[in-house]
Amino acid sequence: MKIFRLFRAVKNKFVYAFYTVLNRVSLHTESVKFLPCLTIFGRIFIRNYGGITLGRNVKITSSFSKNPIVNSFFTSLVTEKNGKITIGDNTGISNSFFYSVSSITIGENVLIGAGCKVYDTDFHSIDPSERIKVGDKGRCKPVSIGDNVFIGASTFILKGAQIGNGSVIGANSVVSGAIPDNQIWAGNPAKFISHIKSVEKKS
DSSP states (O other), rough: OHHHHHHHHHEEEEEEEEHHHHHHHHHHHOOOOOSSOOEEEEEEEEESSSSSEEEEEEEEETTTTTTSSSSSSOOOEEEEEOEEEEEEETTTTEEEEESSSSSSSSSSSHHHTTTOOOBBBBBSSSSHHHHTSSOOOOBBBOOEOOOOOETTOOOEEEEEEETTTTOOOOOOOOOOSOOTTEEEEETTOOOOOOEEEHHHHHH
């Protein structure tokens, strides 16, 4: 058993080093701005036609073996020509997908659970006469996630969503509107569950 654990530890270090090199190449090739202490577990997918900025001490999991709780294998950061993705300091992301045509802003000390999806666009128009046009992306509206937010696994954050500081979103929720600071929301569509009691006691 010890020799197998040793082999696994050596293998994990080799894989981490290998993907670190590949990820750094992708970051530079795709003109991603990032600050020191960026940690990425696994192979991240990046397509940056707009702008992507990663803050200090951001941690990204992009590996099924590192976090196998949902059927999502890697993290993707995709921006179109005018899209922007900004991720604040000390934020952790696990096997999640981000797609920006307008703007996605994520604050500091945020935790985004496995399998989450954050979109600032509908991708396609409701009107079929618009939908058949080349390059149609439907309606777009910026997404904003405040500081100290916790987003549960497999949650959808849709265009125009605004999540206040310190709030918690339950797993498998769908968020499309404004959520105040320090509240718990969950469901499809996400609805108010309760205030965060620890914050209430301090105030």
